[in-house]
Amino acid sequence: DTAVSQTPKYLVTQMGNDKSIKCEQNLGHDTMYWYKQDSKKFLKIMFSYNNKELIINETVPNRFSPKSPDKAHLNLHINSLELGDSAVYFCASSQVRYNSPLHFGNGTRLTVT
Amino acid sequence: AQKVTQAQTEISVVEKEDVTLDCVYETRDTTYYLFWYKQPPSGELVFLIRRNSFDEQNEISGRYSWNFQKSTSSFNFTITASQVVDSAVYFCALSDTQGGSEKLVFGKGTKLTVNP
Numbered sequence: 098d099t100a101v102s103q104t105p106k107y108l109v110t111q112m113g114n115d116k117s118i119k120c121e122q123n124l125g126h127d128t129m130y131w132y133k134q135d136s137k138k139f140l141k142i143m144f145s146y147n148n149k150e151l152i153i154n155e156t157v158p159n160r161f162s163p164k165s166p167d168k169a170h171l172n173l174h175i176n177s178l179e180l181g182d183s184a185v186y187f188c189a190s191s192q193v194r195y196n197s198p199l200h201f202g203n204g205t206r207l208t209v210t
Numbered sequence: 211a212q213k214v215t216q217a218q219t220e221i222s223v224v225e226k227e228d229v230t231l232d233c234v235y236e237t238r239d240t241t242y243y244l245f246w247y248k249q250p251p252s253g254e255l256v257f258l259i260r261r262n263s264f265d266e267q268n269e270i271s272g273r274y275s276w277n278f279q280k281s282t283s284s285f286n287f288t289i290t291a292s293q294v295v296d297s298a299v300y301f302c303a304l305s306d307t308q309g310g311s312e313k314l315v316f317g318k319g320t321k322l323t324v325n326p
Contacts, residue, residue: 132314140319145312
């Protein structure tokens with residue numbers, strides 16, 4: 098009965114590869130997000146989707162492409178991975194019109210070697 | 211631009227001490243929300259509280275309490291009688307609602323270590 102689940106939990110890959118992180122929420126929320134937490138623990142928004150529509154895109158390299166097949170899913174695909182992409186990526190969801198707080202997934206630790 | 215400052219990078223206390231984590235924010239919005247999240251060593255982000263900018267009442271939940279002062283743009287968090295399990299990184303955040311989506315601007319976090 099996990100509210101926001103993301104897979105995989107750990108992802109180790111080499112530079113230049115393409116990888117995806119999947120996220121699903123079963124809270125019935127209409128908005129989903131990707132946040133990035135760097136090695137200094139700083140959290141910053143990357144994208145948000147509301148009912149499958151891209152709302153926020155925070156100056157993220159176009160190697161990062163979010164995809165929302167429906168409002169319960171928001172996947173993150175990363176092309177041509179670079180060392181600097183190593184971070185923890187958090188998926189989150191909320192129901193903005195009801196002012197619900199963001200519920201975060203447990204994070205995916207991406208290590209690029 | 212919105213900004214959240216958590217001036218305390220790390221705090222270390224002994225169990226049963228009270229500890230206050232400071233949070234100062236900047237925004238031009240008249241309506242906004244403030245949040246605290248906890249990130250224990252296991253890494254997940256746990257929601258603790260959300261406060262509406264129109265509600266300046268302090269809130270208490272068990273050993274946790276929050277002091278919101280609009281006049282000083284602060285939203286401080288106090289843990290009373292701290293316990294080892296309170297050891298975590300605590301983040302203060304400010305909301306910015308854009309077009310049906312809510313963006314959180316986070317502070318850099320305060321790492322709290324509670325020693326036995």
